[in-house]
Amino acid sequence: MLSENQILNWDKDGVVITKKQKQFYLKNGYVIIPKLIDQRSIDSYTQRFQDICSGKCEKTPQMLLMRDIVVAKKGEKTITEKTLNKITNFMDDEVLWDYCQQPKIVNGVKDLIGHPNSCILAMNTMVINKPPDFGKLSSRHPLHQDLHYFPFRPSDFICCSWTAMERITRANGCLVVVPGSHLGPLLEHGYPDWDGNVNTAYHGIKTYSPDLNMVHLEMDTGDTVFFHPLLIHGSGANRTNGYLKAITAHFANDDYCRYLPKDNPEMKFVVEDFEKLIEKYLSKKGIHETNITFHDFWSLKAKEVCGIRSNL
Template sequence: MSSRSLKVMPKLVSAELPQTYTVSPEQLQFYADNGYLVIKELIDFTSLYSYKQRFVQICKGIVDRGSIRFIKEPSLVGAGAKGEDAVNKIQDILFDDVFSQYIENPRLLHVVSQLIPGDTKKIEDVSLTAMHTMFINKPPGTGRHPPHQDLYYFPFRPAHKIVAAWTAVDHVHLKNGSLYVVPGSHKLNKLYAHGNVKDQNKPLYHGILEEDSAAPMNKRVHLDMSPGDTVLFHPLLVHGSGPNVTERHRKSISCHYANGECYYVDVAGSVQAPIAEEIVATANKLGLSNATMQDVFKFRSKHVKGTRSNL
């Protein structure tokens, strides 16, 4: 996307938090064992407020959205919801001047570099590419996001060199649809078959077909998170979120990072074939004719740290 239509905004410089965060050996072990790690107050309040304001500005058309894509909640649109109240999330926010400050936040990149360092031993040498970015709004009345694995959506590998960062912008709790995880599920090294499941038939919202066995209720851990708290998780970790049954939105911001040593793979004939077809079909509708799944991710990714990557 060209940034010519976006007003250049001054970079936010926060004096509230240091620019680095050293992950302890105990935290690294917890991530290895469980497939996720919650870091309290990783992102400062000033930054969170700027992301929330930017989202509102984009929804109201005050600023040019560029290539940012709106994902609306069909049931709410059908009930007459308008504007922010109908938007489930926006995607491909990485080229926006404000949202990019989250994706390229030095403190966040320092943490990510420690979780997926690749072959280098020096954190400063780790190369990172932002591959998938979202600001999630989850208005009142939004349904659940069924259990799934993020690797299902990605045509690049290896899995252990990919990590998601998901930061609470608002207080996130059970009633407004908190994330839940199935600790240790990544260690099976299994990518489940996904598809349209009960209570969820929106495009690109596939869930694990073996839901009862892959994500039994008694193994789900719901994450109660305060603004600024950030969960980082492995792309094979089984996770999802519940419905928002409150009267307030539940905002969060997220980015998936890949180490520069990652490479694209062909997913044809695999369990990923159904989602690849949907992603390509959506890209074609948006003007990316004859694009492959790999082409889509090349278009919507951005190198954010270190030397140029394979992606």
């Protein structure tokens, strides 16, 4: 079997990502490509998000609309742009799924985790919305590594694309990354001690050095950052009167990625947390007995971007 270094070519330009940008990604675990997605597409995704919020269009069956915890604690059940902080699982929404079909996204992913003929799956799809903070700092996201959530490996054949849907700054809660942290191990995660104002599944690294070299990724509309699943990253609170919106997907190379054993000990915390959420979600739909596992959850929401799916 070929080694990862033989499969992933870091020494020549890709279709989207240049050799220099590849080398930056290899060293730092992320790379920003300016203006990768055009304004017309961004406007389309923004309008779709707003239409879902207002009820002008129905959400697809697997789509989840997630409210901020402070809103939920107040008993506010109405979905609006100000209360909704995330749409997940948009793989069956024809407008939002266009993002995962964008040639510059697909080819950028292939440049980093595959080759032109790779089978690429979108494993996780989200529109992130960060409204003005409710005063409890619940809009921030603790430092974490995405691989913590993923029951598949190897990590070098997984990457995220994260595209700004509007100007993103430190003031409205931009991404914060720790360059080079993807070269280290997967660290232990849990819920941070934030006075109960932590959104569901916002897990964070339990212990880390307070002197981490953190970089704030301020981005313009259409800018896209690709990053490795072991990269330590998070985001701050939105301290403005406006919004922060981004559209994002995690991709895996199905030719090489495989699921971990279901009893893998490093997945214990996240599996237990998510299986409770899955049970709660299905219960709301009137389904009270099911054998859907954490692995099933990932398999059901994975979708081919290109190629023929055979493993994930």
